[in-house]
Amino acid sequence: MAKFTSKINYHLRGKEMVDYVADYLENIEKRQVYPDVEPGYLRSLIPEEAPLEAESYEDVVKDIERVIMPGVTHWHSPYFYAYFPTAHSFPAMLADMLCGAIGCIGFSWAASPACTELETVMLDWLGKMLKLPEDFLAGTEGSGGGVIQGTASEATLIALLAARSKIVKLIQTDHPDRSETDIISKLVAYSSDQAHSSVERAGLIGGVRMKKIPTDSKFSVRGAALQKVLEEDRAAGLIPFFFCATLGTTPSCAFDCITELGPICNAEKIWMHIDAAYAGSAFICPEFRPLLNGIEFADSFNFNPHKWLLVNFDCSAMWVKKRSDIIGAFKIEPLYLKHDHQESGNQSHWQIPLGRRFRSLKMWFVFRMYGLKGLQHVGLAKEFESLVKADQRFEISADVVLGLVCFRLKGSNELNEILLKRINSARKIHLVPCQLAGKFVLRFAVCARTTESRHVREAWSHISHLASELLQELRH
Amino acid sequence: MAKFTSKINYHLRGKEMVDYVADYLENIEKRQVYPDVEPGYLRSLIPEEAPLEAESYEDVVKDIERVIMPGVTHWHSPYFYAYFPTAHSFPAMLADMLCGAIGCIGFSWAASPACTELETVMLDWLGKMLKLPEDFLAGTEGSGGGVIQGTASEATLIALLAARSKIVKLIQTDHPDRSETDIISKLVAYSSDQAHSSVERAGLIGGVRMKKIPTDSKFSVRGAALQKVLEEDRAAGLIPFFFCATLGTTPSCAFDCITELGPICNAEKIWMHIDAAYAGSAFICPEFRPLLNGIEFADSFNFNPHKWLLVNFDCSAMWVKKRSDIIGAFKIEPLYLKHDHQESGNQSHWQIPLGRRFRSLKMWFVFRMYGLKGLQHVGLAKEFESLVKADQRFEISADVVLGLVCFRLKGSNELNEILLKRINSARKIHLVPCQLAGKFVLRFAVCARTTESRHVREAWSHISHLASELLQELRH
Numbered sequence: 024m025a026k027f028t029s030k031i032n033y034h035l036r037g038k039e040m041v042d043y044v045a046d047y048l049e050n051i052e053k054r055q056v057y058p059d060v061e062p063g064y065l066r067s068l069i070p071e072e073a074p075l076e077a078e079s080y081e082d083v084v085k086d087i088e089r090v091i092m093p094g095v096t097h098w099h100s101p102y103f104y105a106y107f108p109t110a111h112s113f114p115a116m117l118a119d120m121l122c123g124a125i126g127c128i129g130f131s132w133a134a135s136p137a138c139t140e141l142e143t144v145m146l147d148w149l150g151k152m153l154k155l156p157e158d159f160l161a162g163t164e165g166s167g168g169g170v171i172q173g174t175a176s177e178a179t180l181i182a183l184l185a186a187r188s189k190i191v192k193l194i195q196t197d198h199p200d201r202s203e204t205d206i207i208s209k210l211v212a213y214s215s216d217q218a219h220s221s222v223e224r225a226g227l228i229g230g231v232r233m234k235k236i237p238t239d240s241k242f243s244v245r246g247a248a249l250q251k252v253l254e255e256d257r258a259a260g261l262i263p264f265f266f267c268a269t270l271g272t273t274p275s276c277a278f279d280c281i282t283e284l285g286p287i288c289n290a291e292k293i294w295m296h297i298d299a300a301y302a303g304s305a306f307i308c309p310e311f312r313p314l315l316n317g318i319e320f321a322d323s324f325n326f327n328p329h330k331w332l333l334v335n336f337d338c339s340a341m342w343v344k345k346r347s348d349i350i351g352a353f354k355i356e357p358l359y360l361k362h363d364h365q366e367s368g369n370q371s372h373w374q375i376p377l378g379r380r381f382r383s384l385k386m387w388f389v390f391r392m393y394g395l396k397g398l399q400h401v402g403l404a405k406e407f408e409s410l411v412k413a414d415q416r417f418e419i420s421a422d423v424v425l426g427l428v429c430f431r432l433k434g435s436n437e438l439n440e441i442l443l444k445r446i447n448s449a450r451k452i453h454l455v456p457c458q459l460a461g462k463f464v465l466r467f468a469v470c471a472r473t474t475e476s477r478h479v480r481e482a483w484s485h486i487s488h489l490a491s492e493l494l495q496e497l498r499h
Numbered sequence: 500m501a502k503f504t505s506k507i508n509y510h511l512r513g514k515e516m517v518d519y520v521a522d523y524l525e526n527i528e529k530r531q532v533y534p535d536v537e538p539g540y541l542r543s544l545i546p547e548e549a550p551l552e553a554e555s556y557e558d559v560v561k562d563i564e565r566v567i568m569p570g571v572t573h574w575h576s577p578y579f580y581a582y583f584p585t586a587h588s589f590p591a592m593l594a595d596m597l598c599g600a601i602g603c604i605g606f607s608w609a610a611s612p613a614c615t616e617l618e619t620v621m622l623d624w625l626g627k628m629l630k631l632p633e634d635f636l637a638g639t640e641g642s643g644g645g646v647i648q649g650t651a652s653e654a655t656l657i658a659l660l661a662a663r664s665k666i667v668k669l670i671q672t673d674h675p676d677r678s679e680t681d682i683i684s685k686l687v688a689y690s691s692d693q694a695h696s697s698v699e700r701a702g703l704i705g706g707v708r709m710k711k712i713p714t715d716s717k718f719s720v721r722g723a724a725l726q727k728v729l730e731e732d733r734a735a736g737l738i739p740f741f742f743c744a745t746l747g748t749t750p751s752c753a754f755d756c757i758t759e760l761g762p763i764c765n766a767e768k769i770w771m772h773i774d775a776a777y778a779g780s781a782f783i784c785p786e787f788r789p790l791l792n793g794i795e796f797a798d799s800f801n802f803n804p805h806k807w808l809l810v811n812f813d814c815s816a817m818w819v820k821k822r823s824d825i826i827g828a829f830k831i832e833p834l835y836l837k838h839d840h841q842e843s844g845n846q847s848h849w850q851i852p853l854g855r856r857f858r859s860l861k862m863w864f865v866f867r868m869y870g871l872k873g874l875q876h877v878g879l880a881k882e883f884e885s886l887v888k889a890d891q892r893f894e895i896s897a898d899v900v901l902g903l904v905c906f907r908l909k910g911s912n913e914l915n916e917i918l919l920k921r922i923n924s925a926r927k928i929h930l931v932p933c934q935l936a937g938k939f940v941l942r943f944a945v946c947a948r949t950t951e952s953r954h955v956r957e958a959w960s961h962i963s964h965l966a967s968e969l970l971q972e973l974r975h
Contacts, residue, residue: 031589031868033521040593041513044600048509058612065616066639073624077870083590083863087597091860094613098603106610109854111602113507114559117516121563123595123811124520126587127574134582136534137570140541148549163542173649174852184704204684207706221853224829228660228851230683230706274834335599336856353700358750358934375704375851376650377697378585380812384567387559392507394553458834 036080043087044116048099051473056102057453060094096453101471101478105455107273107301108426108470112333118388119335122381129379130371139369142171142383149328149340149386152307152395156319159342169342170370171382175300176221177375178325178341181349183212183225183265186294186322188352190264193292207231211256212265215244215279217272219298225267232261242275242421242459244268246283253291265294268321270314271302274457274466275421275429278302278314285320297324300339304331305425308399314424322348331426332398333472334385341373349373403469403479404428410483416490420459426469429459432490436463438497445489452482512556519563520592524575527949532578533929536570572929577947577954581931583749583777584902584946588809594864595811597857604854606847611857615845618647618859625804625816625862628783628871632795635818645818646846647858651776652697653851654801654817657825659688659701659741662770662798664828666740669768683707687732688741691720691755693748695774701743708737718751718897718935720744722759729767741770744797746790747778750933750942751897751905754778754790761796773800776815780807781901784875790900798824807902808874809948810861817849825849879945879955880904886959892966896935902945905935908966912939914973921965928958 068090097103099111129138146169147160161168172178191206207230214222216235226233236244236252253263266288268279281297288295297318303326305311318324325341328334343349350372371377390398408423411430420429431439443456443465457464469479544566573579575587605614622645623636637644648654667682683706690698692711702709712720712728729739742764744755757773764771773794779802781787794800801817804810819825826848847853866874884899887906896905907915919932919941933940945955 031593033524033589033592034518036589036593037517037521037596038514040596041517042510044596045509045513047600060612062608062612063616063639065613066620069620071623072627073866074870075872077873078867080868083867091601091613091617094611094616095601096603096609096611098601098611106604109602109604113509113512116509116596116599117507117512119599120513120516120520120592120596123592124523125567125571125574126585126811127572128582128585128812132538133572135570135572135574136536136538137541137567140539140570141567144542144545147547151548163539174854176852176854180851187706202684204680204706208678208680208684227829228704230663230680335602336604336854337852353703358932375656376652376813378650378652378812390549391554391559392556394550396551397553456834 031080039084043084051097051100052102054092054097054100055450056097056100057447057450058094058096059450065090065094099471099473101474102452102482103470104467104482105453105470107468108331109336110329110331110333110338111335111472112389112393114388114392115333115335115385118384122384125381127381129369129381130377131369134369135381138379138381138383141381141387142370143168145383145386145390146170146340146342148390150342152390153303153315154306154312155324155342158319158344159324161346166346167342167344168346169340170373171379172325172339172341172374173337173376174221174339175219175298175325175327176224178323178339179222179267179296179298180225180228181341181374182267182294182296182323182325182343183229183231185343185349185352186212186265186296187229187231189294189348190262194262206262209260209262210264211261212267213249213252213263214267215242215269215272217242217274217277218267218269219273219300222267222269222298231265238277242272242277244279244284246280246287249284249287253287263291263293265296267296267298270297270299271425273301274464275459276302276425276427277421278424281317281320285317289320294322295320297321299324299326301327301330301427302425303340304328305401307332307395308401311401311425328386333389333393338382338385343373346373401425403474403476404467406476407467407469407479407483410480414487416494420462420464428467429457429464430467431462431464432494438493439463439465442486442490442493445493446486449485449489451485507556515560519560527573527576528578530568530573530576531926532573532576533923533926534570534572535926541566541570575947575949577950578928578958579946580943580958581929581946583944584807585812586805586807586809586814587811587948588865588869590864590868591809591811591861594860598860601857603857605845605857606853606855607845610845614855614857614859617857617863618846619644621859621862621866622646622816622818624866626818628866629779629791630782630788631800631818634795634820635800637822642822643818643820644822645816646849647855647862648801648815648817648850649813649852650697650815651695651774651801651803652700654799654815655698655743655772655774656701656704657817657850658743658770658772658799658801658819659705659707661819661825661828662688662741662772663705663707665770665824666738668827670738682738685736685738686740687737688743689725689728689739690743691718691745691748693718693750693753694743694745695749695776698743698745698774707741714753718748718753720755720760722756722763725760725763729763739767739769741772743772743774746773746775747901749777750940751935752778752901752903753897754900757793757796761793765796770798771796773797775800775802777803777806777903778901779816780804781877783808783871784877787877787901804862809865809869814858814861819849822849877901879950879952880943882952883943883945883955883959886956890963892970896938896940904943905933905940906943907938907940908970914969915939915941918962918966918969921969922962925961925965927961
């Protein structure tokens with residue numbers, strides 16, 4: 024609300040920041056991937072209150088290295104193998120600068136037509152890159168279409184809420200006397216026992232029962248397992264209404280068998296949502312597209328270009344077959360949001376927040392400046408897998424399909440917990456664990472855009488060396 | 500997932516984009532504030548599919564003026580008076596560049612300690628700027644604290660869900676046999692009949708009844724009005740559990756009387772959430788701080804620095820008195836998110852998405868580069884009000900407290916609808932309407948950081964001229 028113009032010379036300071044940022048990324052390998060700080064480190068480094076008078080830009084910039092960088096986990100370091108990748112590219116960063124400058128809040132078509140329209144078209148572009156069935160595309164006359172959500176958690180929640188609203192309306196059509204709360208109290212949703220924690224959370228938020236379907240030896244939900252639970256639940260008077268399938272689970276990148284599950288869901292009028300948060304990006308490669316077979320049975324589908332498709336966070340792409348299912352669940356329109364082109368769809372009815380940034384610019388820049396062929400690359404995990412396989416002391420804990428290798432020392436969970444602790448304490452690389460069939464497993468996820476074969480080999484020789492030390496100590 | 504380095508020279512291209520952005524903002528006044536395009540304009544301007552091969556940066560940049568700008572509503576033009584402002588400043592944009600470069604996903608302390616910690620401290624800084632009661636600050640030992648949400652809609656939803664979870668637990672303590680769904684079916688939440696549409700939406704999502712409390716002649720909810728509804732609802736066997744008060748409503752910037760409402764909510768064990776999305780920024784000025792009196796009765800409080808405090812979208816600040824109330828409603832923690840400093844609070848348990856950007860950098864840059872004094876400015880709306888008041892043909896429709904003036908031509912709604920249509924068709928300035936006590940009203944919100952007195956006077960003379968034309972036509 025300061026009415027005067029900031030004294031910042033953005034031409035000058037912007038360029039200095041560009042150099043800082045480019046230097047940071049070009050030299051990121053030299054920084055320790057995981058910080059040494061202890062909880063609470065930052066508070067003592069800065070004043071307890073905001074300054075009364077303006078400080079100089081120089082003073083602020085100096086503090087980036089003094090206050091911020093010592094506490095940063097460098098996700099784009101080639102030594103970062105934790106969690107899943109988060110996407111990062113110069114084209115996306117350039118587009119984000121433009122997004123910040125335009126600074127529109129796209130909550131309706133009129134609030135910025137370009138923001139609404141580019142998003143619709145970019146989601147069509149991306150849908151075509153994945154060879155999604157025509158039903159999911161908006162085109163000029165389609166009844167489906169895509170939207171950018173902040174995260175896969177929001178996409179799952181939105182799908183569950185849309186499904187909840189749809190089943191309530193459906194039941195009330197036949198039984199107008201049944202109350203919404205009575206129906207909701209009988210609803211039951213399902214997911215894999217390997218599904219991300221956000222799926223369970225969506226159930227909590229939506230106030231519905233959420234059951235986990237047991238997976239097979241490949242950590243995959245099969246049709247028979249779902250069918251069995253459905254029969255039990257129907258017999259108990261419950262109303263199955265939603266199944267969240269996962270393609271590429273967080274622990275081990277396992278794939279639910281949607282070609283079996285889809286027909287069951289369709290026959291039982293259960294909304295099938297597919298969460299392919301991590302794996303989805305790979306489906307633009309012809310060799311991985313078969314993993315998406317069965318998508319034709321889904322009602323909604325989501326994956327995160329912000330994980331593995333070079334579009335900086337946040338950019339989670341979600342498609343639905345029937346836009347009306349989602350819009351109907353949320354639409355409330357006060358006068359101050361009405362405008363002459365009311366019928367021109369805007370995505371704010373498809374999400375939890377009302378306001379939205381101009382995020383499709385990032386997709387547009389990335390898709391054009393890389394081109395589809397420039398994006399179709401998956402590598403390095405297979406190389407790490409073969410290094411692990413060649414070492415008899417280790418075992419691979421799950422099929423390696425994309426960029427994640429789950430592995431462990433043959434032996435106790437405790438042994439592997441110690442190994443992981445030593446790997447992370449050494450600060451050379453950074454990994455996180457998972458639990459698979461009761462076993463404590465190390466996850467090696469190829470993350471940074473700059474990770475090369477030499478980094479992977481270096482990481483393996485480091486892990487192997489720490490394992491030798493550990494095993495030798497135990498022998499004595 | 501492309502493994503090779505992009506061929507983009509970011510040192511070079513970044514600087515070109517800085518110049519483009521700075522030029523855009525310095526000359527924004529010359530652009531038509533509202534675009535001329537019709538729905539669907541964009542699709543025909545670009546290919547139907549993403550390119551197979553990479554395109555040059557020059558080609559992409561050329562398309563900004565050809566494809567994007569013709570469809571942009573320029574929110575930062577000094578001729579933009581629609582909705583509410585969205586904040587925008589060079590310090591925030593510089594910080595956002597850094598945020599994009601670090602590109603960490605702050606879903607736990609370990610995922611990037613600086614991201615978690617700077618946010619906690621910045622929310623304390625901002626809380627102190629507003630003179631929030633100590634209870635809402637985290638400090639090193641407090642049980643309250645702040646978090647950055649994406650939007651006020653999310654803050655309201657989170658508060659409602661936390662309140663829902665708390666009341667269910669409370670009732671189940673005394674009645675362990677009552678099911679959650681049974682309790683939820685009896686719950687009732689309240690807000691002003693002037694509250695933002697997102698409040699009603701939060702009720703829909705949370706699956707609870709939401710009732711609107713009628714406001715007085717100043718569009719304000721008073722204690723007696725709430726008390727009356729509470730008594731009726733308790734008598735009908737319902738369980739009141741949540742009241743969302745608004746400070747600065749969207750239609751007219753009215754203020755619910757929280758000094759009356761707070762004690763009632765506390766006595767009745769109803770969670771009081773305060774939504775001050777727009778008005779909150781003004782409370783850093785001593786002369787407006789009295790509007791926040793009564794905050795001491797609230798359980799949670801939210802406002803949007805991204806509206807009126809120079810921090811670019813998204814940055815919605817939310818505080819709670821008891822962190823445990825919110826965390827308890829959502830926390831689910833799988834092994835891949837566990838780490839050695841598990842007890843170090845992270846804000847992902849306070850929100851819908853799991854992932855989060857490093858948004859506190861924007862606050863840090865803005866607070867330091869403006870200083871508190873540099874942020875304490877509210878103006879221009881009073882000037883517009885006096886221009887309206889001096890014209891006998893017009894009337895002011897609601898008290899002017901901050902940066903919004905609600906006004907109309909004395910006469911029918913139809914007359915005012917025509918006037919607004921002509922104002923927006925002329926494309927010189929941009930306004931939106933609202934409905935107040937059945938009347939169609941024009942909203943003049945001072946929005947852009949660059950709006951000066953001369954722009955406001957120019958806007959008024961334009962409106963006044965169009966009104967004269969319209970009234971003259973009607974006379975003939």
